[in-house]
Amino acid sequence: MSENSNWYPVALSDGVETGSSSGTHLLGEEIVIWRDGTGAPHVWEDRCPHRGMRLSFGFVRSDRIACLYHGWQYGTDGRCLAVPAHPNLKVPPSITVWRHSCHEQLGMIWAHFREATGAPGIPVEATGEVLPIRSLHIDCPADVLAEQFASFDIAPFNSELADGSRSTRRDGSLIIVTMQNGGLSETLIGGVQPLDEDHSALHAVLAVSSGDYRGAGQLHFVRFVEKLRDQLETGGRSSRAQ
Amino acid sequence: METVTFLFTGRFETASFADFARHRAARLALSAEMPDLTPSRIRITVSGEPDLVDAFEMACSLGPIDCLVADVVRRPG
Numbered sequence: 001m002s003e004n005s006n007w008y009p010v011a012l013s014d015g016v017e018t019g020s021s022s023g024t025h026l027l028g029e030e031i032v033i034w035r036d037g038t039g040a041p042h043v044w045e046d047r048c049p050h051r052g053m054r055l056s057f058g059f060v061r062s063d064r065i066a067c068l069y070h071g072w073q074y075g076t077d078g079r080c081l082a083v084p085a086h087p088n089l090k091v092p093p094s095i096t097v098w099r100h101s102c103h104e105q106l107g108m109i110w111a112h113f114r115e116a117t118g119a120p121g122i123p124v125e126a127t128g129e130v131l132p133i134r135s136l137h138i139d140c141p142a143d144v145l146a147e148q149f150a151s152f153d154i155a156p157f158n159s160e161l162a163d164g165s166r167s168t169r170r171d172g173s174l175i176i177v178t179m180q181n182g183g184l185s186e187t188l189i190g191g192v193q194p195l196d197e198d199h200s201a202l203h204a205v206l207a208v209s210s211g212d213y214r215g216a217g218q219l220h221f222v223r224f225v226e227k228l229r230d231q232l233e234t235g236g237r238s239s240r241a242q
Numbered sequence: 243m244e245t246v247t248f249l250f251t252g253r254f255e256t257a258s259f260a261d262f263a264r265h266r267a268a269r270l271a272l273s274a275e276m277p278d279l280t281p282s283r284i285r286i287t288v289s290g291e292p293d294l295v296d297a298f299e300m301a302c303s304l305g306p307i308d309c310l311v312a313d314v315v316r317r318p319g
Contacts, residue, residue, distance in 0.1 A: 051301070092271030092291070092294070093271075095270065095271075
């Protein structure tokens with residue numbers, strides 16, 4: 001089994017700023033992704049133990065995330081550290097938010113529902129600089145998204161132009177498409193996040209050997225993934241993105 | 243440390259309310275005993291930090307979605 005089997009990308013790295021939080025779903029569970037003041041990411045159950053309010057609606061101050069509802073504050077270990085309405089209360093350790101294993105690499109934030117002993121594997125094709133493309137939600141199951149992403153046709157990854165040098169493989173939640181041409185190797189990676197049985201999210205990055213893809217090049221792939229989403233959501237699954 | 247007995251009256255799915263109350267008590271580091279569980283009244287005795295006993299009362303005054311708490315009476319011990 002791949003070491004990526006139980007790791008799922010849940011956001012692009014540049015999609016969650018330091019000192020901010022964001023809510024999403026993974027396998028039907030609500031999760032909050034937040035970055036503390038040092039920039040370290042955390043992935044937790046999106047529920048304040050006090051009243052069940054989503055912590056993703058809260059706010060981050062330094063190394064704590066606070067619930068928007070009554071301001072209960074939680075440290076990076078998930079424990080409640082302060083209850084503003086009871087400033088003298090010694091908060092018991094039982095008031096703790098459920099944490100998931102979290103890792104950041106390949107331009108993505110990853111989550112693992114069980115306690116992970118390692119980190120998600122980095123594909124050997126992902127050499128060079130990693131450029132973010134975009135994240136987007138798609139109303140289709142994760143397997144359908146992965147299948148369609150793997151079979152896309154978009155310049156310069158067109159199979160007919162790459163002179164047979166295009167390769168595609170799946171590694172856990174990643175779809176890795178590599179094009180080799182003229183001594184250059186470029187890799188488009190799609191991280192597939194199963195939101196629930198019927199909905200998914202795509203986190204796309206480029207691993208490139210030159211900076212030629214910055215700016216307009218990234219926009220080119222942004223348009224591709226948006227078109228892919230449109231095709232999947234409107235049922236045009238037999239056509240190819242251009 | 244404070245010990246308080248709450249008498250909740252209203253309409254209850256007793257198993258649902260008991261699970262809810264036990265979960266809340268555990269979260270708030272309170273000990274809880276439920277000697278009286280009926281569809282119309284539930285008696286719970288909890289012990290722990292006074293502020294957290296108050297938090298328990300507030301949480302249980304809402305209760306789970308399939309229960310309706312009409313009134314809460316609180317007495318020491």
